[in-house]
Amino acid sequence: MKLNIAVLAGDGIGPEITQQSIKVLKAIAERFDHEFLFEEAVVGASAIDLTENPLPDATLDLCKKSDAVLFGAIGDPKYDNNPAAKVRPEQGLLKLRKELGLFANIRPVRAFERLLEHSPLRPDRIEGADMVIYRELTGGIYFGEKTLSEDEREASDLCVYTAEEIERMTHLAFEAAQKRRNKVTLVDKANVLETSRLWRRTVKEIAKDYPDVELDFLYVDNAAMQMIINPKQFDVILTENMFGDIISDEASVIGGSIGLLASASVGKEHALFEPIHGSYPQAAGKGIANPIASILSAAMLLEHFNLLEEAAIIQAAVDKSLEMNICTSDINKESSYSTEKVGTFIEGLILDNEDLKINGDNLSLGQATII
Numbered sequence: 407m408k409l410n411i412a413v414l415a416g417d418g419i420g421p422e423i424t425q426q427s428i429k430v431l432k433a434i435a436e437r438f439d440h441e442f443l444f445e446e447a448v449v450g451a452s453a454i455d456l457t458e459n460p461l462p463d464a465t466l467d468l469c470k471k472s473d474a475v476l477f478g479a480i481g482d483p484k485y486d487n488n489p490a491a492k493v494r495p496e497q498g499l500l501k502l503r504k505e506l507g508l509f510a511n512i513r514p515v516r517a518f519e520r521l522l523e524h525s526p527l528r529p530d531r532i533e534g535a536d537m538v539i540y541r542e543l544t545g546g547i548y549f550g551e552k553t554l555s556e557d558e559r560e561a562s563d564l565c566v567y568t569a570e571e572i573e574r575m576t577h578l579a580f581e582a583a584q585k586r587r588n589k590v591t592l593v594d595k596a597n598v599l600e601t602s603r604l605w606r607r608t609v610k611e612i613a614k615d616y617p618d619v620e621l622d623f624l625y626v627d628n629a630a631m632q633m634i635i636n637p638k639q640f641d642v643i644l645t646e647n648m649f650g651d652i653i654s655d656e657a658s659v660i661g662g663s664i665g666l667l668a669s670a671s672v673g674k675e676h677a678l679f680e681p682i683h684g685s686y687p688q689a690a691g692k693g694i695a696n697p698i699a700s701i702l703s704a705a706m707l708l709e710h711f712n713l714l715e716e717a718a719i720i721q722a723a724v725d726k727s728l729e730m731n732i733c734t735s736d737i738n739k740e741s742s743y744s745t746e747k748v749g750t751f752i753e754g755l756i757l758d759n760e761d762l763k764i765n766g767d768n769l770s771l772g773q774a775t776i777i
């Protein structure tokens with residue numbers, strides 16, 4: 407298969423983690439005889455530095471004409487520490503999601519068997535947890551009208567949802583549940599918010615078309631607690647934009663690190679693949695960031711094009727690297743392989759060379775059986 411992939415590495419750790427995903431995708435192309443073409447473009451703070459625009463037209467055009475976008479991360483402390491900044495890196499990502507019509511953000515979360523012992527949560531609580539968060543991505547409070555009074559002492563963000571926006575998201579979530587364990591949990595704040603009541607009414611109505619799927623409801627405050635005390639109860643979580651943002655960072659603790667959590671942002675015509683984490687500026691250039699969230703996002707990209715074996719091989723290689731403790735220090739304090747070493751190890755497993763030799767911090771790659 408030939409795929410044109412736009413690469414928007416972005417800021418902070420974005421470039422170093424995305425580099426590992428490109429290596430992995432190139433290894434897949436070699437092993438399966440695909441043609442993946444990569445074209446890079448700037449976004450976020452680095453784009454502001456160059457063009458004063460966090461999403462230059464050339465970047466948007468490239469994304470529109472590509473088959474898929476591989477996104478790293480955006481954000482920079484010089485904007486985080488300056489709330490008055492009129493142009494922000496995050497606007498680049500939000501505009502990109504809106505312009506490409508990426509209304510559904512899919513964030514799978516599972517407890518890795520090998521990492522249970524490193525989790526801050528009790529292993530018996532998280533063992534076997536396996537859920538996917540369906541986060542609405544182009545509506546809600548992120549995109550409503552914003553105001554700031556002249557004296558800058560009053561501000562507002564409007565939260566708006568239409569039934570259509572909820573319906574298209576809900577169908578995706580129910581279809582996903584049918585391929586999993588047939589359960590959807592709608593996370594909302596329907597005891598307070600009118601938009602949440604619209605979500606509940608709309609989702610209840612659509613649920614009638616999926617009689618095999620169980621639907622339940624949780625207020626987001628309770629959901630935040632349930633996520634920690636009993637995450638195994640969740641199969642598909644359906645939720646609006648901001649609740650999905652917050653609850654997925656929380657859910658990443660189940661996986662062991664936010665550095666493992668991948669996502670796919672999809673719409674009718676375009677698809678973008680991005681880790682859920684940010685630009686982790688404290689780690690930029692240090693080679694300590696976990697590249698797996700980005701690598702698994704690349705696996706989701708392949709899955710999107712129905713390259714299922716290819717995606718499964720990446721997943722298996724990631725599992726193997728975790729099993730062998732070839733990981734960054736966020737996973738295991740005693741193991742501190744660099745971003746690059748982890749990427750190279752996973753790449754090597756995919757290329758299936760000779761025997762793997764792991765010698766301290768020096769990996770020489772060889773043959774590996776990964777499945």
Ligand SMILES: NC(=O)c1ccc[n+]([C@@H]2O[C@H](COP(=O)([O-])OP(=O)(O)OC[C@H]3O[C@@H](n4cnc5c(N)ncnc54)[C@H](O)[C@@H]3O)[C@@H](O)[C@H]2O)c1
Nearest residue numbers: 479480481482486664665682683684685686687695696736
């Ligand atoms: N999609 C995105 O591009 C995105 C997402 C979230 C935040 N941001 C931006 O990123 C910047 C930093 O935000 P933040 O500090 O709140 O969130 P962050 O996700 O960048 O980092 C939070 C913490 O998560 C951990 N972490 C994140 N990525 C990791 C990785 N790959 N490996 C290991 N540990 C990792 C680190 O402990 C880090 O301190 C901000 O400017 C924010 O706006 C961007």
Ligand SMILES: CC(C)[C@H](C(=O)O)[C@@H](O)C(=O)O
Nearest residue numbers: 481496499500651682683684
């Ligand atoms: C950077 C920010 C705009 C973004 C969001 O809130 O959607 C991020 O936190 C994410 O989860 O992708």
Ligand SMILES: [Mg+2]
Nearest residue numbers: 651652655682
């Ligand atoms: Mg987030």
